[in-house]
Amino acid sequence: MxxxxxxxxxxxxxxxxxxxxxxxxxxxxxxxxxxxxxxxxxxxxxxxxxxxxxxxxxxxxxxxxxxxxxxxxxxxxxxxxxxxxxxxxxxxxxxxxxxxxxxxxxxxxxxxxxxxxxxxxxxxxxxxxxxxxxxxxxxxxxxxxxxxxxxxxxxxxxxxxxxxxxxxxxxxxxxxxxxxxxxxxxxxxxxxxxxxxxxxxxxxxxxxxxxxxxxxxxxxxxxxxxxxxxxxxxxxxxxxxxxxxxxxxxxxxxxxxxxxxxxxxxxxxHTLTEATPPTGFDFVEIKAEDTSEVEVLLTQLGFTPRGRHRTKPVSLWSAGAARVVLNEQQARDQVPHVAAIGLQVPDAEATSRRAAELMAPVAYRRTYAAEQPFGAAVAPDGTEMFWSSEPAWVAEFERGVPQGPSPVAAIDHVNLTQPWQTAEDAVLFLTSVFGLSAGEPAEVPGPTGLVRSQVMHNADKSVRLPLNVAPHILDGAGLPQHVAFSCTDVLALARAAQAAGLQFLAIPDNYYDYLSGRFGLAEDTVAELRELNLLYDRSPHGHFIHFYTRTVGTVFLEFVQRFGAYDGYGTDNAPVRLAAQRGRLGTVRT
Amino acid sequence: MxxxxxxxxxxxxxxxxxxxxxxxxxxxxxxxxxxxxxxxxxxxxxxxxxxxxxxxxxxxxxxxxxxxxxxxxxxxxxxxxxxxxxxxxxxxxxxxxxxxxxxxxxxxxxxxxxxxxxxxxxxxxxxxxxxxxxxxxxxxxxxxxxxxxxxxxxxxxxxxxxxxxxxxxxxxxxxxxxxxxxxxxxxxxxxxxxxxxxxxxxxxxxxxxxxxxxxxxxxxxxxxxxxxxxxxxxxxxxxxxxxxxxxxxxxxxxxxxxxxxxxxxxxxxHTLTEATPPTGFDFVEIKAEDTSEVEVLLTQLGFTPRGRHRTKPVSLWSAGAARVVLNEQQARDQVPHVAAIGLQVPDAEATSRRAAELMAPVAYRRTYAAEQPFGAAVAPDGTEMFWSSEPAWVAEFERGVPQGPSPVAAIDHVNLTQPWQTAEDAVLFLTSVFGLSAGEPAEVPGPTGLVRSQVMHNADKSVRLPLNVAPHILDGAGLPQHVAFSCTDVLALARAAQAAGLQFLAIPDNYYDYLSGRFGLAEDTVAELRELNLLYDRSPHGHFIHFYTRTVGTVFLEFVQRFGAYDGYGTDNAPVRLAAQRGRLGTVRT
The missing domain is CATH 3.20.20.150 (Divalent-metal-dependent TIM barrel enzymes)
Structure with a gap:
């Protein structure tokens, strides 16, 4: 050609x-x-x-x-x-x-x-x-x-x-x-x-x-x-x-x-190495000069500190199958942000070949002997994407605590806010290199403009990457990203986190009055949602309960539980979330 | 209501x-x-x-x-x-x-x-x-x-x-x-x-x-x-x-x-004072801490220094019926820019009443006894609009030179680049307060994006205000504005200006090769256009010759001559102009 x-x-x-x-x-x-x-x-x-x-x-x-x-x-x-x-x-x-x-x-x-x-x-x-x-x-x-x-x-x-x-x-x-x-x-x-x-x-x-x-x-x-x-x-x-x-x-x-x-x-x-889509998230990395505020959140949410890396200022936290890497290496003056996403792939070599064939820019990290090498590329928005077939790297973390049971199951999705300049490129990058599919674009009204959202996902949706394009007015402001974790019992998690002193993103009372009318929920259900700052959504296929933490740096965490065959992201609640983030704890701008 | x-x-x-x-x-x-x-x-x-x-x-x-x-x-x-x-x-x-x-x-x-x-x-x-x-x-x-x-x-x-x-x-x-x-x-x-x-x-x-x-x-x-x-x-x-x-x-x-x-x-x-549209431009004011670079341009273009204001650091220049006010008052750290436009209106009192009824924000200027008061409002982009029925204010300028003949006839149009935030508001402001009409919007491709353009004008087009909305990428950059003057002999003016050492905006040779093919112009005509950096356009109704100066601060000047019933702005030449401004003399960004 x-x-x-x-x-x-x-x-x-x-x-x-x-x-x-x-x-x-x-x-x-x-x-x-x-x-x-x-x-x-x-x-x-x-x-x-x-x-x-x-x-x-x-x-x-x-x-x-x-x-x-x-x-x-x-x-x-x-x-x-x-x-x-x-x-x-x-x-x-x-x-x-x-x-x-x-x-x-x-x-x-x-x-x-x-x-x-x-x-x-x-x-x-x-x-x-x-x-x-x-x-x-x-x-x-x-x-x-x-x-x-x-x-x-x-x-x-x-x-x-x-x-x-x-x-x-x-x-x-x-x-x-x-x-x-x-x-x-x-x-x-x-x-x-x-x-x-x-x-x-x-x-x-x-x-x-x-x-x-x-x-x-x-x-x-x-x-x-x-x-x-x-x-x-x-x-x-x-x-x-x-x-x-x-x-x-x-x-x-x-x-x-x-x-x-x-x-x-x-x-x-069929000129390239065949795409072998990821089978799940391996980890998410949050990077900052000082990640201690994120550690506080993770502790309150029952994550286990699995130790520090044997050669780097990096620590690993986990809950269920979810792994979060906190990275303070070469991070001077950086506030907490999602710096990298690790994906599990069936054939890391094949993914690396395909990435090279598609001219994905390689992400370089300092590595030492006896450390697991990753396939690595830089996505158009600057997020580093890593892939491997086996999470052997976990053993590089030492002096940690053994992981106990947790209502957290896995990473559900990672939401990356895209600068408008790279939004189209990001879609092509993720579909072509990783064989992800692109969902239908949607628009979410926020207090300072419409947010365009499109979800990239693998076939069984064990990898979901919603890409959000922020309104022009936020150009140059820190773009918020978030990591969402799926739970087996989001209410139990919220209750435990509340007891541990977690600062939830506070949801206004009006929302709960509305919820009650909108879905005809029982009074005690609404009362419990209200007490725990939980949000609720329903589709013809099931329902959805989720909550957010405050924003630290440019990142916040979300915990979700899907009931029945609910397959969405609580998009109808996004305006409430955006308004709460703008008005109270944390802020959309940094 | x-x-x-x-x-x-x-x-x-x-x-x-x-x-x-x-x-x-x-x-x-x-x-x-x-x-x-x-x-x-x-x-x-x-x-x-x-x-x-x-x-x-x-x-x-x-x-x-x-x-x-x-x-x-x-x-x-x-x-x-x-x-x-x-x-x-x-x-x-x-x-x-x-x-x-x-x-x-x-x-x-x-x-x-x-x-x-x-x-x-x-x-x-x-x-x-x-x-x-x-x-x-x-x-x-x-x-x-x-x-x-x-x-x-x-x-x-x-x-x-x-x-x-x-x-x-x-x-x-x-x-x-x-x-x-x-x-x-x-x-x-x-x-x-x-x-x-x-x-x-x-x-x-x-x-x-x-x-x-x-x-x-x-x-x-x-x-x-x-x-x-x-x-x-x-x-x-x-x-x-x-x-x-x-x-x-x-x-x-x-x-x-x-x-x-x-x-x-x-x-x-019919609840308001009736609109009495302007009958022409009174003046354009260019403001800066130091306007001397603009004075050089005006001198090279044969404008006459009509003197300094008797109480303010303001000078008046004129050519034909065109008046340019250079204002160094309260302008610390400001580069040359179009700060105000003066309009001649049939009934200044009526215009002021209508402006107030339409909640136009009043522009305040320090004035002294024996100075002509103006009606004044601030347009959405921050440009001050003044209006009066008689240009008696000209007599406030002293120790100037009497004006001689000039190939410059009048102000043809003032082009105001609008921040995207106020583009719609500007249209309503100019139609409602001044009774101007809005032309059809057009789009001009520039080297860094499309420029949306819409011309506001009075019935006989003696007042024309093209509003340009710049691409998002230029947000926060200095937005260029320009003042165009109509000429009775634009070639004579260009020749005289060249002899006086004017730095024209340099137009590439390729443009003239194209022009020759596009319109089948005679060789010597194209040679003359090329020598003087003149641009040419033709419509079914006539033709158009124009040239630009380099950009000083955020403002540049244009000189135009309309032949026959040509009614446009040489829009097809805008990409050439934008590229020349970006690449060589002057710059779109400041």
Whole structure:
């Protein structure tokens, strides 16, 4: 697979974009004309820079509003096309993208469009370039790839072919299986973009909300298979207009983008080591210069101190199958925060290979002989992800207390608040590297804005990672994270923790009055929930009881019990929790 | 008119919201149930707080998914309704909003819904409350206000009426004239929201993009007129779900919100002093601790120093009818920025009265006897707006040079970059206080994200104020502003400025190569544009030539000439300008 990307998908200047694409490892790029025009480097300089960087220049784009017009307009369009072809030649690019006419088309005729495209193809041939004709989803008359192909077929010129763009085909719900009927050598170019399932006008959807493959709801593997079946041998190129990527670091976006193509290629042709999803949480690591406040919480919640690491300022706490590592190593000035998540995987070696193949940045930690090595990668939000097949590392902790029984069962989920800049990347990272699935996105109203939430999980949900994207207003503030533990008896745990002096996140009385009316709970049930600051939720499948600790640094703990087949997270209670965290103990901002 | 607002329209805690509404001057509020539940204050405490603040509590909302269900579900719903009515009574609220069933309705029958609403009405009566039934635009079966009224009519219970919400009616394109057929005393409540013309699913549109009256595309004056014609005498209440208002200061939003209602009332009933739109720019003020760099620019551009103010560290420069005031008063540590805009108005007294009626915050400046007083207000972005009918103030400047001829004609437009927090408010402020019109919003791609742009203007376009909303990534960075001057001969001006040593914003060669191909301009024309760093645009109505200076502080200057009936701003050139400002002379960030 030859990989490419349109420069419009990245932020910055054209030169910055080319460097970012080369550094990420792309084979080539499409040059977006406005990027060239706004830049200080001549086409020849760009051509040389690309050569030095080892990037091919695959496409020059776009030439707009060319066909379906009257003769006078066409004469001017032809002059305009000639100028574009001249620039493409100066760039050393042999293919120019022509979009179907949106603005100036007045003649709705395959024959007229074909005749005009043929004339443009003849002109292109004089410049040694060819044109790839693409049906925009909002084209005035030609808005379907099948019609674009019909026109190209009628044009019958060797320098006239089609460009296929997954967004324009799949956003309209057009059946992509017809692609296989186009001769492969007449498909001059293939552009790929994913998109979330949104119901909105297709132009806004395209301009603001495209995503990289694997992040949306399109079947891109199927789309690519149809194109390869047709005999297409050119690059798989990304063209992704997205409000986030337009603003964020092009180096980061380019790696993210290439990962999506590598993942897609694997979906199509099984090119990577097979994903072996995690089977459970191994541990969560909370890091700080001083973790003693977290130790107080864990003690009050009945966790057992299992000892200190034999070589590092790190301690292990456990309850049931839940392990929490407190790390004070290289943590100067850091407040408590979730620094790492350990996952149990069936084959650590295989996971490491796959992570490397998907260009996951490796997380390095100082380790010594006789310590268990972990597979390790840095997630887009900076959280370190570790994996191993056997928790032999537990034996590295010494002088601890043996673990007794506890109402805590395991780590239920770890909630990572994402900066808006990396939210999409995080989804792709977790699905591609670890084979996790992404749940439906939801929105939770908080006192200072909507929080967007999406849960990443393995098949049996023994690993759940809800990703929350905070409102813009919290940019730069400490982003809260939390660790939730499942319990076999959350009421008993809450009662014991209360006796041990735990400071619960205080839930207002009004909530309990509401709860009683909402669910028709018995008075003594509500009284007990109220006394222990417990929250309650119910679904058609079961119910849910949970409570929160105060926030320490940027992290707080949650304890949950799922009754019946309740599968949620008490999302309806999130506004109450967010308000309580804002108003009283702890704080969302730090 | 009695004014009210739903607490869901504001950010913060319920207590913060009530204080914000009272401070702004609202008569009452609707209590959004989740705001109560998440808060620390009991319903009785909220009731007392509202009384102390002089706010009536007009509505408790919402009670969801009540009717159109089978008997078992209805029995549980009735219990739930009773709990809500009990809370409403504790709050001292006599009206509860019931939304049409979205989630659980299984029976599509007016009779069943009416019978169930009647039963709910009977229960409500026991609690001394009444229910206002509202058709949600996405209701399962009842999604039209006419059907909601039919059901209410069938229910035939004194405690059952309708609630009308402009969004739910107008977003579906339903004809609001049927409102006049509903007896006024059966319209229990009226909720108002505006919205931009968007083509997207109505639920997302409603949840994220509602606006205050006057900021969107709905005919709210007509909607209110129909409701008043029906005999409705209750409050005009705002219910606006919007991603921005959810995040920003509730005190600011409450004033903004009330201004929208005052404006709407004026649209309906002409309650305010009539708007007398400005007839032109009087001056632009650039303020800094040291304005000398701006003086260099103005000198190079042929502006005449008209002298210093007789009592203040302020100087006046002019060219043609354009006046620029440079202000070093109370400007310690400030870099050059557009601090104020002076407008010529036909009746300064009337404008001042209207500004006060619309709660525009007054701008105070130190003035002395024998100085011309201005009407003055602070726009939402902090820019001070001044107005007067006669520029007698010019005579306060002494020891200047008499003005000679100049290719500069007047101030063409002043471009104010808006923080995203105040973009909507700015539109309402300028339309309501000054009677300006808002153009269609447009989007401009810049190297670090899309810039949203909307032009505010008077009828003859002698006053144009483009408002730009910068990408989130620039939050906290200095926001660039610019002043554009119209010219009678922009080429002559550019040539003279070049000879005087002006540092133009340098435009890349590629742009001129493109220009030549794009518009088929003559070679010598392009050569001249290139030599002088001039930009060019063409529309079906004429063409446009313009150039920019480097950025000083956060402000740069533009000089433009419109040929024929060209009416734009060279928006297609904005990406080139933004890239040049980012990469070379001057910078977007400061």
């Amino acid at each position: 030859k990989t490419s990307i349109a420069t419009v998908s990245l932020s910055g200047s054209l030169v910055e974009k080319l460097h970012a694409c080369a550094a990420a490892g792309f084979d080539g790029v499409e040059i977006f004309e406005p990027d060239l025009i706004a830049g200080d480097h001549s086409p020849e300089e760009i051509r040389q820079l690309a050569r030095r960087l080892g990037l091919s220049l695959d496409l020059y784009q776009p030439l707009r509003d060319l066909e379906g017009v009257d003769d006078a307009v066409f004469a001017d369009n032809l002059r305009r096309a000639g100028a574009t072809f001249a620039t493409a030649r100066r760039l050393g690019i042999d293919t120019v993208l022509v979009c179907s006419n949106v603005a100036t088309a007045t003649i709705d005729s395959d024959e007229v469009s074909a005749q005009q495209l043929r004339r443009v193809g003849e002109l292109a041939a004089e410049y040694g370039v060819r044109i790839a004709f693409e049906a925009l989803a909002w084209g005035r008359f030609i808005d379907d790839y099948r019609r674009a192909w019909r026109v190209v077929e009628l044009a019958a010129h060797p320098n006239v072919g089609v460009c296929l763009d997954s967004f324009h085909v799949l956003s309209r719900g057009h059946d992509p299986s017809g692609i296989a009927d186009i001769p492969g050598d007449k498909i001059f170019y293939l552009q790929l973009a994913d998109a979330p399932a949104l119901s909105m006008d297709v132009l806004s959807w395209s301009r603001h909300h495209r995503l990289f493959p694997g992040e949306g709801s399109f079947d891109l593997a199927g789309f690519v298979r149809h194109t390869l079946a047709a005999g297409y041998t050119g690059p798989l190129s990304l063209e992704v207009f997205n409000d986030t990527f337009r603003q964020t670091d092009p180096g980061h976006t380019a790696v993210h983008a290439l990962r999506s193509l590598v993942w897609l290629d694997d979906q199509v042709a | 009695k004014t009210s607002i739903a607490t869901v329209s504001l950010s913060g805690s319920l207590v913060e919201k009530l204080h914000a509404c009272a401070a702004a001057g609202f008569d009452g509020v609707e209590i959004f149930e989740p705001d109560l539940i998440a808060g620390d204050h009991s319903p009785e405490e909220i009731r007392q707080l509202a009384r102390r603040l002089g706010l009536s509590l007009d509505l408790y909302q919402p009670l969801r998914d009540l009717e159109g269900v089978d008997d078992a579900v209805f029995a549980d719903n009735l219990r739930r309704a009773g709990a809500t009515f009990a809370t409403a009574r504790r709050l001292g609220i006599d009206t509860v909003l019931v939304c049409s069933n979205v989630a659980t309705a299984t029976i599509d029958s007016d009779e069943v819904s009416a019978q169930q609403l009647r039963r709910v009405g009977e229960l409500a009566a026991e609690y001394g409350v009444r229910i206002a039934f509202e058709a949600l635009a996405w209701g399962r079966f009842i999604d039209d206000y006419r059907r909601a009224w039919r059901v209410v009519e069938l229910a035939a219970h004194p405690n059952v009426g309708v609630c009308l919400d402009s969004f739910h009616v107008l977003s579906r394109g339903h004809d609001p004239s049927g409102i006049a057929d509903i007896p006024g005393d059966k319209i229990f409540y009226l909720q108002l929201a505006d919205a931009p013309a968007l083509s997207m699913d109505v639920l997302s549109w409603s949840r994220h993009h509602r606006l205050f009256p006057g900021e969107g595309s709905f005919d709210l004056a007509g909607f209110v007129r129909h409701t008043l014609a029906a005999g409705y005498t209750g409050p005009l209440s705002l219910e606006v779900f919007n991603d921005t208002f959810r995040q920003t200061d509730p005190g600011h939003t409450a004033v903004h919100a009330l201004r929208s209602l005052v404006w709407l009332d004026d649209q309906v009933a």
